[in-house]
Amino acid sequence: MPHxxxxxxxxxxxxxxxxxxxxxxxxxxxxTAVLGASGAGKxxxxxxxxxxxxxxxxxxxxxxxxxxxxPPARRPVATLFQEHNLFAHLTAFQNVALGLDPxxxxxxxxxxxxxxxxxxxxxxxxxxxxPRALSGGERQRVAIARTLVMRRPVLLLDEPFAALGPSLxxxxxxxxxxxxxxxGMTVVMVTHDPADARRIxxxxxxxxxxxxxxxGPTAELLDNPRIPELADYxxxxxxx
Amino acid sequence: xxxxxxxxxxxxxxxxxxxPGLAILAxxxxxxxxPGxxxAGPGSGFxxxxxxxxxxxxxxxxxxxxxxxxFALPLTRALARRPVFPGRSLMVKLFGLxxxxxxxxxxxxxxxxxxxxxxxxNALEAMGLPGLSPLYGLSGILIAHTFFNMPLGxxxxxxxxxxxxxxxxxxxxxxxxxxxxxxxxxxxxxxxAAVPGVAMLIFLLCFSSFxxxxxxxxxxxxxxxxxxIWQALRLDFDIDRAVALALLQVSACLIAGILFxxxxxxxxxxxxxxxxxxxPDAASxxxxxxxxxxxxxxxxxxxxxxxxxxxxxxxGPVADVLGRANIWAAAGRSAAVGVSAGFLALIIGLxxxxxxxxxxxxxxxxxxxxxxxxxxxxxxxxxPVVLGAGLxxxxxxxxxxxDWALPLAALVNxxxxxxxxxxxxxxxxxxxxxxxxxxxxxIGLSGISRFRIVEWPALRRPAATAMALASALATxxxxxxxxxxxxxxxxLALLLYSALGSYRxxxxxxxxxxxxxxxxxxxxxxEGLGRAASRIGTS
Numbered sequence: 086m087p088h089x090x091x092x093x094x095x096x097x098x099x100x101x102x103x104x105x106x107x108x109x110x111x112x113x114x115x116x117t118a119v120l121g122a123s124g125a126g127k128x129x130x131x132x133x134x135x136x137x138x139x140x141x142x143x144x145x146x147x148x149x150x151x152x153x154x155x156p157p158a159r160r161p162v163a164t165l166f167q168e169h170n171l172f173a174h175l176t177a178f179q180n181v182a183l184g185l186d187p188x189x190x191x192x193x194x195x196x197x198x199x200x201x202x203x204x205x206x207x208x209x210x211x212x213x214x215x216p217r218a219l220s221g222g223e224r225q226r227v228a229i230a231r232t233l234v235m236r237r238p239v240l241l242l243d244e245p246f247a248a249l250g251p252s253l254x255x256x257x258x259x260x261x262x263x264x265x266x267x268x269g270m271t272v273v274m275v276t277h278d279p280a281d282a283r284r285i286x287x288x289x290x291x292x293x294x295x296x297x298x299x300x301g302p303t304a305e306l307l308d309n310p311r312i313p314e315l316a317d318y319x320x321x322x323x324x325x
Numbered sequence: 326x327x328x329x330x331x332x333x334x335x336x337x338x339x340x341x342x343x344x345p346g347l348a349i350l351a352x353x354x355x356x357x358x359x360p361g362x363x364x365a366g367p368g369s370g371f372x373x374x375x376x377x378x379x380x381x382x383x384x385x386x387x388x389x390x391x392x393x394x395x396f397a398l399p400l401t402r403a404l405a406r407r408p409v410f411p412g413r414s415l416m417v418k419l420f421g422l423x424x425x426x427x428x429x430x431x432x433x434x435x436x437x438x439x440x441x442x443x444x445x446x447n448a449l450e451a452m453g454l455p456g457l458s459p460l461y462g463l464s465g466i467l468i469a470h471t472f473f474n475m476p477l478g479x480x481x482x483x484x485x486x487x488x489x490x491x492x493x494x495x496x497x498x499x500x501x502x503x504x505x506x507x508x509x510x511x512x513x514x515x516x517x518a519a520v521p522g523v524a525m526l527i528f529l530l531c532f533s534s535f536x537x538x539x540x541x542x543x544x545x546x547x548x549x550x551x552x553x554i555w556q557a558l559r560l561d562f563d564i565d566r567a568v569a570l571a572l573l574q575v576s577a578c579l580i581a582g583i584l585f586x587x588x589x590x591x592x593x594x595x596x597x598x599x600x601x602x603x604x605p606d607a608a609s610x611x612x613x614x615x616x617x618x619x620x621x622x623x624x625x626x627x628x629x630x631x632x633x634x635x636x637x638x639x640x641g642p643v644a645d646v647l648g649r650a651n652i653w654a655a656a657g658r659s660a661a662v663g664v665s666a667g668f669l670a671l672i673i674g675l676x677x678x679x680x681x682x683x684x685x686x687x688x689x690x691x692x693x694x695x696x697x698x699x700x701x702x703x704x705x706x707x708x709p710v711v712l713g714a715g716l717x718x719x720x721x722x723x724x725x726x727x728d729w730a731l732p733l734a735a736l737v738n739x740x741x742x743x744x745x746x747x748x749x750x751x752x753x754x755x756x757x758x759x760x761x762x763x764x765x766x767x768i769g770l771s772g773i774s775r776f777r778i779v780e781w782p783a784l785r786r787p788a789a790t791a792m793a794l795a796s797a798l799a800t801x802x803x804x805x806x807x808x809x810x811x812x813x814x815x816x817l818a819l820l821l822y823s824a825l826g827s828y829r830x831x832x833x834x835x836x837x838x839x840x841x842x843x844x845x846x847x848x849x850x851x852e853g854l855g856r857a858a859s860r861i862g863t864s
Contacts, residue, residue, distance in 0.1 A: 137495045137602070156605065158501030169492035174514040187502040189510070235500075 096143035118282035121292035170228035242274035337680025351715020389470035397478030403616035405486030420476035427801025434630030465541035491602035498605035522589030638838025667796030669739030674746030742795035789855020
């Protein structure tokens with residue numbers, strides 16, 4: 086069964102004096118981490134992949150198909166943001182159901198599907214709660230449930246768990262990793278914490294000032310930082 | 326309480342004696358003179374005339390609110406949907422102008438566009454079509470109120486869209502929402518939270534509208550409570566009726582004010598990104614066309630009267646009007662009333678804001694501090710006409726009120742513009758206390774020297790801006806002076822009013838432009854003093 090992967094080819098994006106020049110290949114069915122300090126361009130890279138921003142040059146490919154000129158809704162890509170993933174005035178169930186129909190006109194099958202997704206993320210019985218009546222972790226679980234019903238083969242994580250405590254964050258990463266395995270999703274996660282990358286990402290890339298300076302298997306990249314910027318970022322001595 | 330800092334109550338209490346103290350005194354005077362207390366027995370002032378006036382006041386305020394919002398909502402949506410286009414920020418600034426333009430001047434501009442002999446009517450006749458009918462009565466009032474309040478609505482509603490986080494638009498894009506779904510699921514819920522408060526404010530402003538109705542309202546059919554109070558007091562000298570009308574006005578505004586306070590809410594969440602996120606429905610061709618239509622209509626609606634004021638002023642008998650000595654004397658008196666009112670507002674505002682700051686930051690009584698500032702901003706409830714009517718009744722038996730017209734106009738305007746000062750100066754004072762109280766206590770900086778070194782440098786600019794704004798508004802005010810003044814030569818606003826009343830439109834045009842120039846000069850000079858003072862301070 087062919088699994089789609091994500092390929093960013095020679096992307097070029099200028100925003101004032103700041104520029105991004107990057108290529109990245111995410112293995113199908115795997116988790117790829119993008120590491121770097123804030124301002125390195127990690128979130129912009131994901132925005133380009135999702136179609137929220139248009140690159141000045143370069144290509145975005147999903148499963149070999151070029152999607153560079155498609156609007157976000159027609160790309161086989163789902164995104165989890167750090168915050169504002171949910172509509173504050175809609176219930177948990179409605180927020181999930183938006184992934185099935187953006188106008189909330191649901192068939193009986195779709196209703197069952199949304200309820201089942203909430204159950205899979207451990208939110209049985211909380212279908213009619215509003216986001217403000219949910220904890221931070223529960224809110225992100227609702228957002229995960231929505232990405233599940235959207236059935237998009239590529240999932241982009243823009244630090245959705247950064248505001249959670251360490252143990253809850255590990256639980257959430259494991260939850261996403263489990264779904265990745267079940268559904269064969271390709272996951273690209275942005276993080277500034279190397280521990281997140283080590284936990285679920287087979288490979289990783291290090292971004293600095295709009296450029297990907299180094300990439301490879303996560304453990305190798307992080308254990309022997311070959312470039313000074315990465316060593317500085319990790320706070321370890323530079324291994325030449 | 327924070328160590329080393331006392332909460333000073335006396336400035337705030339002294340300021341409260343002025344506002345709302347004088348307003349309360351005015352209402353007490355009205356109550357004491359009220360029909361129920363008089364020899365004619367209870368309720369004698371309340372006849373069918375009063376109820377008819379109340380009915381018209383409600384109808385025009387309701388229709389003005391509906392029209393202003395019906396125009397402002399799609400226009401604001403268009404502005405929000407097009408975050409980048411040439412002239413956008415200029416357009417938002419343009420929409421702030423009607424709020425500071427003297428009302429009587431704006432009314433002149435509107436008649437010059439929409440009136441019987443206005444630009445549109447003349448253009449229609451030139452094409453062989455029937456011209457517009459005279460602008461008096463309900464339709465004129467509605468056009469004028471929409472001129473003032475549509476832009477106000479836009480400026481108050483734009484933050485509702487600005488508060489929608491970028492992630493929401495990205496999510497909407499990823500989920501494939503269309504324009505209707507975006508409206509239903511993203512915009513409508515937020516508007517439901519914000520629109521009632523904005524609607525109530527516009528209703529309140531139109532309910533208490535005086536100058537517009539004085540000039541454009543015609544006879545008893547198109548009179549509001551405010552204008553009826555003035556007529557009863559100054560034309561008919563029917564005290565019973567004036568008192569009954571004023572009490573009705575205050576009660577109605579109190580109810581509307583409480584509703585406004587209950588309904589107004591600040592937007593829920595702030596945007597998380599500086600970068601502009603493109604809405605997924607911005608690309609549709611129909612949407613683009615609709616937005617262009619709304620933006621153009623809004624621009625023309627506000628711009629046309631402003632252009633008319635400038636063009637007809639310059640084309641009028643400039644040399645003739647400016648050659649008259651009484652014009653310049655009136656301009657001087659207008660500026661004097663304006664500057665005195667601005668100074669008064671600044672002093673009272675600073676005193677009130679100091680105590681409110683002490684209570685909020687040092688005594689941790691922020692609710693009390695908020696109430697103090699609300700009490701100082703009561704002029705939405707006790708309108709300038711009611712305040713003036715109360716003072717008039719209080720002073721009339723004791724002093725020659727008409728000789729005191731200028732100081733009384735300055736006093737009423739000082740109290741009316743107090744909210745602007747509080748809005749601009751209050752936050753700065755609170756910030757200096759939050760940032761510097763500990764340091765000042767540590768190095769023993771207090772009293773006057775602390776004010777000179779810590780507060781004044783931060784306050785100079787906002788204080789000058791606040792005084793400049795209050796002074797400019799008071800310079801162009803007609804309400805207070807028409808209540809106390811006898812001689813039509815007293816101020817430029819009165820001169821303009823009498824020129825409009827006798828259909829000397831060419832002269833009115835020149836006076837209107839001169840009044841705008843006077844207000845602008847007052848504003849620029851006072852604001853410039855603040856700038857100069859802060860440059861000397863930093864060099």
